[in-house]
Amino acid sequence: EEVVVFAAASLKTAMDEIAPAFEAQTGHEVTVSLAGSSALARQIEQGAPADIFISANEAWMDTLEEDGLLAPGSRSDLLRNSIVLIAHGADAVPVEISPALDLPGLLGEGRLAMALVDAVPAGIYGKAALESLGLWDTALPQVAQADNVRAALALVSTGEAPLGIVYATDAAADDNVSVIGTFPEDSHPPIVYPVAELAGREGAAAVAFLAYLHGSEARAAFEAQGFEVISQPGAGD
Amino acid sequence: MEWLGPEEWQAVRLSLRVSFWATLSGLPPALLAAYALARWRFPGKQLLNGLVHLPLILPPVVTGYLLLLTFGTRGPIGSVLQEIGLVFAFRWTGAALAAGIMAFPLLVRAMRLSLEAVDPKLEQAAATLGASRLWVFVTVTLPLILPGIIAGAVLGFAKAMGEFGATITFVSNIPGQTQTLPSAIYAFLQVPGGEHAALRLVAVSVAVAMSALLLSEWLARRAQRRVSGT
């Protein structure tokens, strides 16, 4: 049996590990389509042949749920992530992220690289965090918004922007940037990656894969990428 | 090449297939559109002209979105075509459609430019020798615009090889079905540490496109030599 998984592109590395492992274990076949969460959600709305959707964006999952496109009861939160403040250079001086943070001082003439602050989750969370810390208004004029987190990271990595706000998972792997602070969890809505089975596509393989995602092998793969796996009541272990 | 995994090979093959068919099946309608724009007068000509350019003007994501809305399984055209067994949604055919549409304005412009450079006196001469409109086109116009067709095809093929936004928005990124080289490159770029893998694919993409380019140059030189008549 075949399972088609639509997954946010940021999960590529993890999915590249999980899918073959699942296939080996169960004999099912997994096809993973990686793209932006919004594109995937739209495709699902237009009848894409997806069995499972892992979104990096809660809002899109909510939309699908409202439209009745999810298999009832199949939605759960799979992963948690955090956003961090990064600076260019391998060993930048850490700062304390608090309302007292002197962002303009740190930025100087430079830019604060973020993902699109009204459209892309990482940007939305970053904006919310800065707002709750009372830093947004001073930061706003210096914010440079990229179309995704990876592009924001690249801006800092190349030194184009001295600072940036990205996911912890992205920051970890780049030698040209250092994490100089993590935004407090309560400064923004929880960053979760919801997963769900799609309505009308329920099948044994899909159910099995869903379970596998919550299982220990998958957990290892996700954690290796820096994600925090949200424990499921009643799932796997 | 050992350093390409089987899935990546698949992407290379798929990209070639998609670009080839996108270009090839784009040529006849592009030729028709170019001919209409260059030679005919009809109401709505500027509308057609605008429509042809649309994929260039719109951000690719929008084009992809519009394709999804119209050619998707639930779209007005997609659902009809599905009846006759022509499915674009989430198939390589859809990738070819998207690439073809994105390449279309480039095909049309190159051909139109060549068409406008054809000396109408030669076509008239052919008519006096008994060739009907269609035959004039086939025996005189077409050979004379061959360089333009080749130029258009090259541009179109290159564009199709690089097309990403519309494709991934329309048919997603399904390995073996719709995962072209650019989609694969994009996916690599979305994860930490994927840059090297992405660059490898970029290199493959460039190599393939360059070969096509060299071939086209050679063809174009031959065609040009024919046309300049020496």
Next chain:
Amino acid sequence: MEWLGPEEWQAVRLSLRVSFWATLSGLPPALLAAYALARWRFPGKQLLNGLVHLPLILPPVVTGYLLLLTFGTRGPIGSVLQEIGLVFAFRWTGAALAAGIMAFPLLVRAMRLSLEAVDPKLEQAAATLGASRLWVFVTVTLPLILPGIIAGAVLGFAKAMGEFGATITFVSNIPGQTQTLPSAIYAFLQVPGGEHAALRLVAVSVAVAMSALLLSEWLARRAQRRVSGT
């Protein structure tokens, strides 16, 4: 238009400015490249040819990334240009550079096609009348390829209006500085229910580009009439 917010108006104006300058400043180097490819023989010609096509072949994100690496403040070219006061990073100039580079292959192809259609006998005639290579180019070649230049400019302008991936990757999206229409449209499309706002901007974008198209058609017809010599 009341239904456009001030920030959106800004995006419209910026897109126009970016596309205009991208096209305009792209024309001379494109003309040079087209001339070199059409007329000269030199080692590395096919390399130049490939380079010109590169922005078409590469996914725009990759192009944007490469631009960032080379034209960024720390990039090898960017840092030098900065010395002379030419900054691209996070400026509209950078958006224009990205759009210009993406449009470049289209400019070059159209011009090259026209150049190859120019009758060398006319250029020879000009030479016998005392015109040096440069003057022949200015007084004969250039007027004769005007339709091609216009065609290329239209394609380039349209492409620049729609360019998104390379631009946002290179100079990101700063309202009033680098937020072009496509960036704004893209942002709307990322959020559920943003389609309507996006479509409104798409409509503006299409309207603007169509006006440019109509203007170009008019210019091209005039140029064509000049060239066909009646």
Next chain:
Amino acid sequence: MTLSVDLRHRFKGFELDARFEAPKGITVLFGRSGSGKTTIVNAVAGLLRPDAGRVAADDLVLFDTARSLWLPPHRRRIGYIFQEGRLFPHLSVRQNLRYGAWFSPKRVTPAEVDRVVEMLGIGGLLERRPGALSGGEKQRVAIGRALLSSPRMILADEPLAALDEARKSEILPYFERLRDEAEIPILFVSHSAAEVARLATTVVVLEGGRVTRQGPAVEVLADPAVTPLGARAAGAVLSARVARHHEDGLTELDAGGTALFIPRLEAAPGTPVRVRIAAHEVILSRQRPEGLSALNIISGEVQEIRAGEGPGMLVSLDTKAGRVLARITRRSAKALQLAPGTPCHAVMKTVAVAPEDIGGQGRDVSK
């Protein structure tokens, strides 16, 4: 087949208003540069849509604005030899020549092709493309292309202008044969008085878009008023037969009992030939002249004397060989006291009857 032409068309600064009939044979359109010749030919071919008018070949109406009738060019089956060649640059000479045959209802035999190729002397060029041809070579291929399209009518716009005399005199007989043997009308634009004089069955003279004179060639050419033709075009055509060949390289013709000497003509005795005698090369004498180097003397009597502009007069002699025209000065006419009925001798040099003024039917013109 007769072609009747009636055309009105305006260009900025030029107005065409021409009406004429082109019967079987060669109708030469004659007129100065810019007088509207090519415009007429284009309209007949269907390449120009005139403002108003009608062109018909016998019953076949090519177009008629009154009846909104318009036969598209490719259905007119017209062999058009363009003023500027218009060869297909992407096709070889051979393919250019064959082009018309692809669309022709009649089959063109290889023998026919060979004959035209040989006549035009383009056998060595067949595999070349037009870009590698000289000016005259291009023009010859263009002639061949039109001739080999099995046309119902031929339009030739200065087909021979780019050719040398020798080549012309090889091709002219071909047109003559078309004129004499084939039923198709030929509309022939030419600036050359010699060509006109030799080929024309009918002459149409154009001036500024209007037909100022039209009629059978013999009449029009003999008319001193036809100034654009130049004084040199007037002449008479005599019918003769080859009588015998002499050892000193001369051929003797028999023109109604009068012997005429011309440079050797490769034709068997008995072959009928047409000899044109240009009026300006004829000298008149009241007594039969003696001791002159001129070998040809035809006796007759003055039939008519017409005065033109200038100092010239055109004298028509009635002779046993046929009508002979002589252009002489007023002063001479007075001195010789010429009047209708005066007996008179026409004197012309042997060599004045130049080879290109000899047309024949029995000759193997393809040689």
Next chain:
Amino acid sequence: MTLSVDLRHRFKGFELDARFEAPKGITVLFGRSGSGKTTIVNAVAGLLRPDAGRVAADDLVLFDTARSLWLPPHRRRIGYIFQEGRLFPHLSVRQNLRYGAWFSPKRVTPAEVDRVVEMLGIGGLLERRPGALSGGEKQRVAIGRALLSSPRMILADEPLAALDEARKSEILPYFERLRDEAEIPILFVSHSAAEVARLATTVVVLEGGRVTRQGPAVEVLADPAVTPLGARAAGAVLSARVARHHEDGLTELDAGGTALFIPRLEAAPGTPVRVRIAAHEVILSRQRPEGLSALNIISGEVQEIRAGEGPGMLVSLDTKAGRVLARITRRSAKALQLAPGTPCHAVMKTVAVAPEDIGGQGRDVSK
């Protein structure tokens, strides 16, 4: 200024190997279609890079393969009238005419432009583009364009082929004046024997890419062996003066004491003119003939008799008016018992001295 040409070039199936000198005046390149005329002209202009050779105008070497010297076309200052016009389609006629002046070191005065425009009869076309011109109109503009570029040398590749006789006879005097007054050499390709005979100072005969004959026009044209020229090209040129105008429309010339009658010539008495008398239009007579319509009789004695191929002979007469050539048959020569020293009369008709065979220096040729 003398142009010396030495060229070797191969095309597939054609080999050019030509060496000749073109002194001041008009050097006519004469030869059949495909004989290499345009190839030579292109090489002189710098449009074709020949395999080997050298072309120099006096001390100025245009190119020399031995010394790897190559002057680019635009520095050669050559007025090239192309066989196929080559007007700039995007420029008006006026701009086309002025094009050369933009790059010329010499200023072209408006008066000069006006004169050329008037001579070519293109005053009404100045604002048009070439696409709206007739074939002959294009050719005339092309002539004007070349003439107005203040060239150091003129190359004319069949410049008059597309023109009617009347137009030709308006333009020919202009070339004559260039020949006679300006110091610039003119290389002139022509197929027309009449043009060659009238214009040529020097004649270069080409056959299959090789020069078969070259020399002063009078010599080459008088040579019966020069077959490609055709019998009609031989002729002598007499220097004369206008003596008086008669009421019957004739003008009397004085050629070394002999009176010659020609159709009225608009020139004041005393004006020197050159009159060409074509050899094939001259009749010889031992006695002075009486009662002929021919008005011009020149007495002299036979200087030389040359036999050519065929039945013709060329007789040179020494007369007080100058040398006169007559082409007569062998048979007549025998009958008249001509030999060097024989006194003899040359007879030619008035009208045989056609207007276009009259060239003058005193005439206002722009009219």
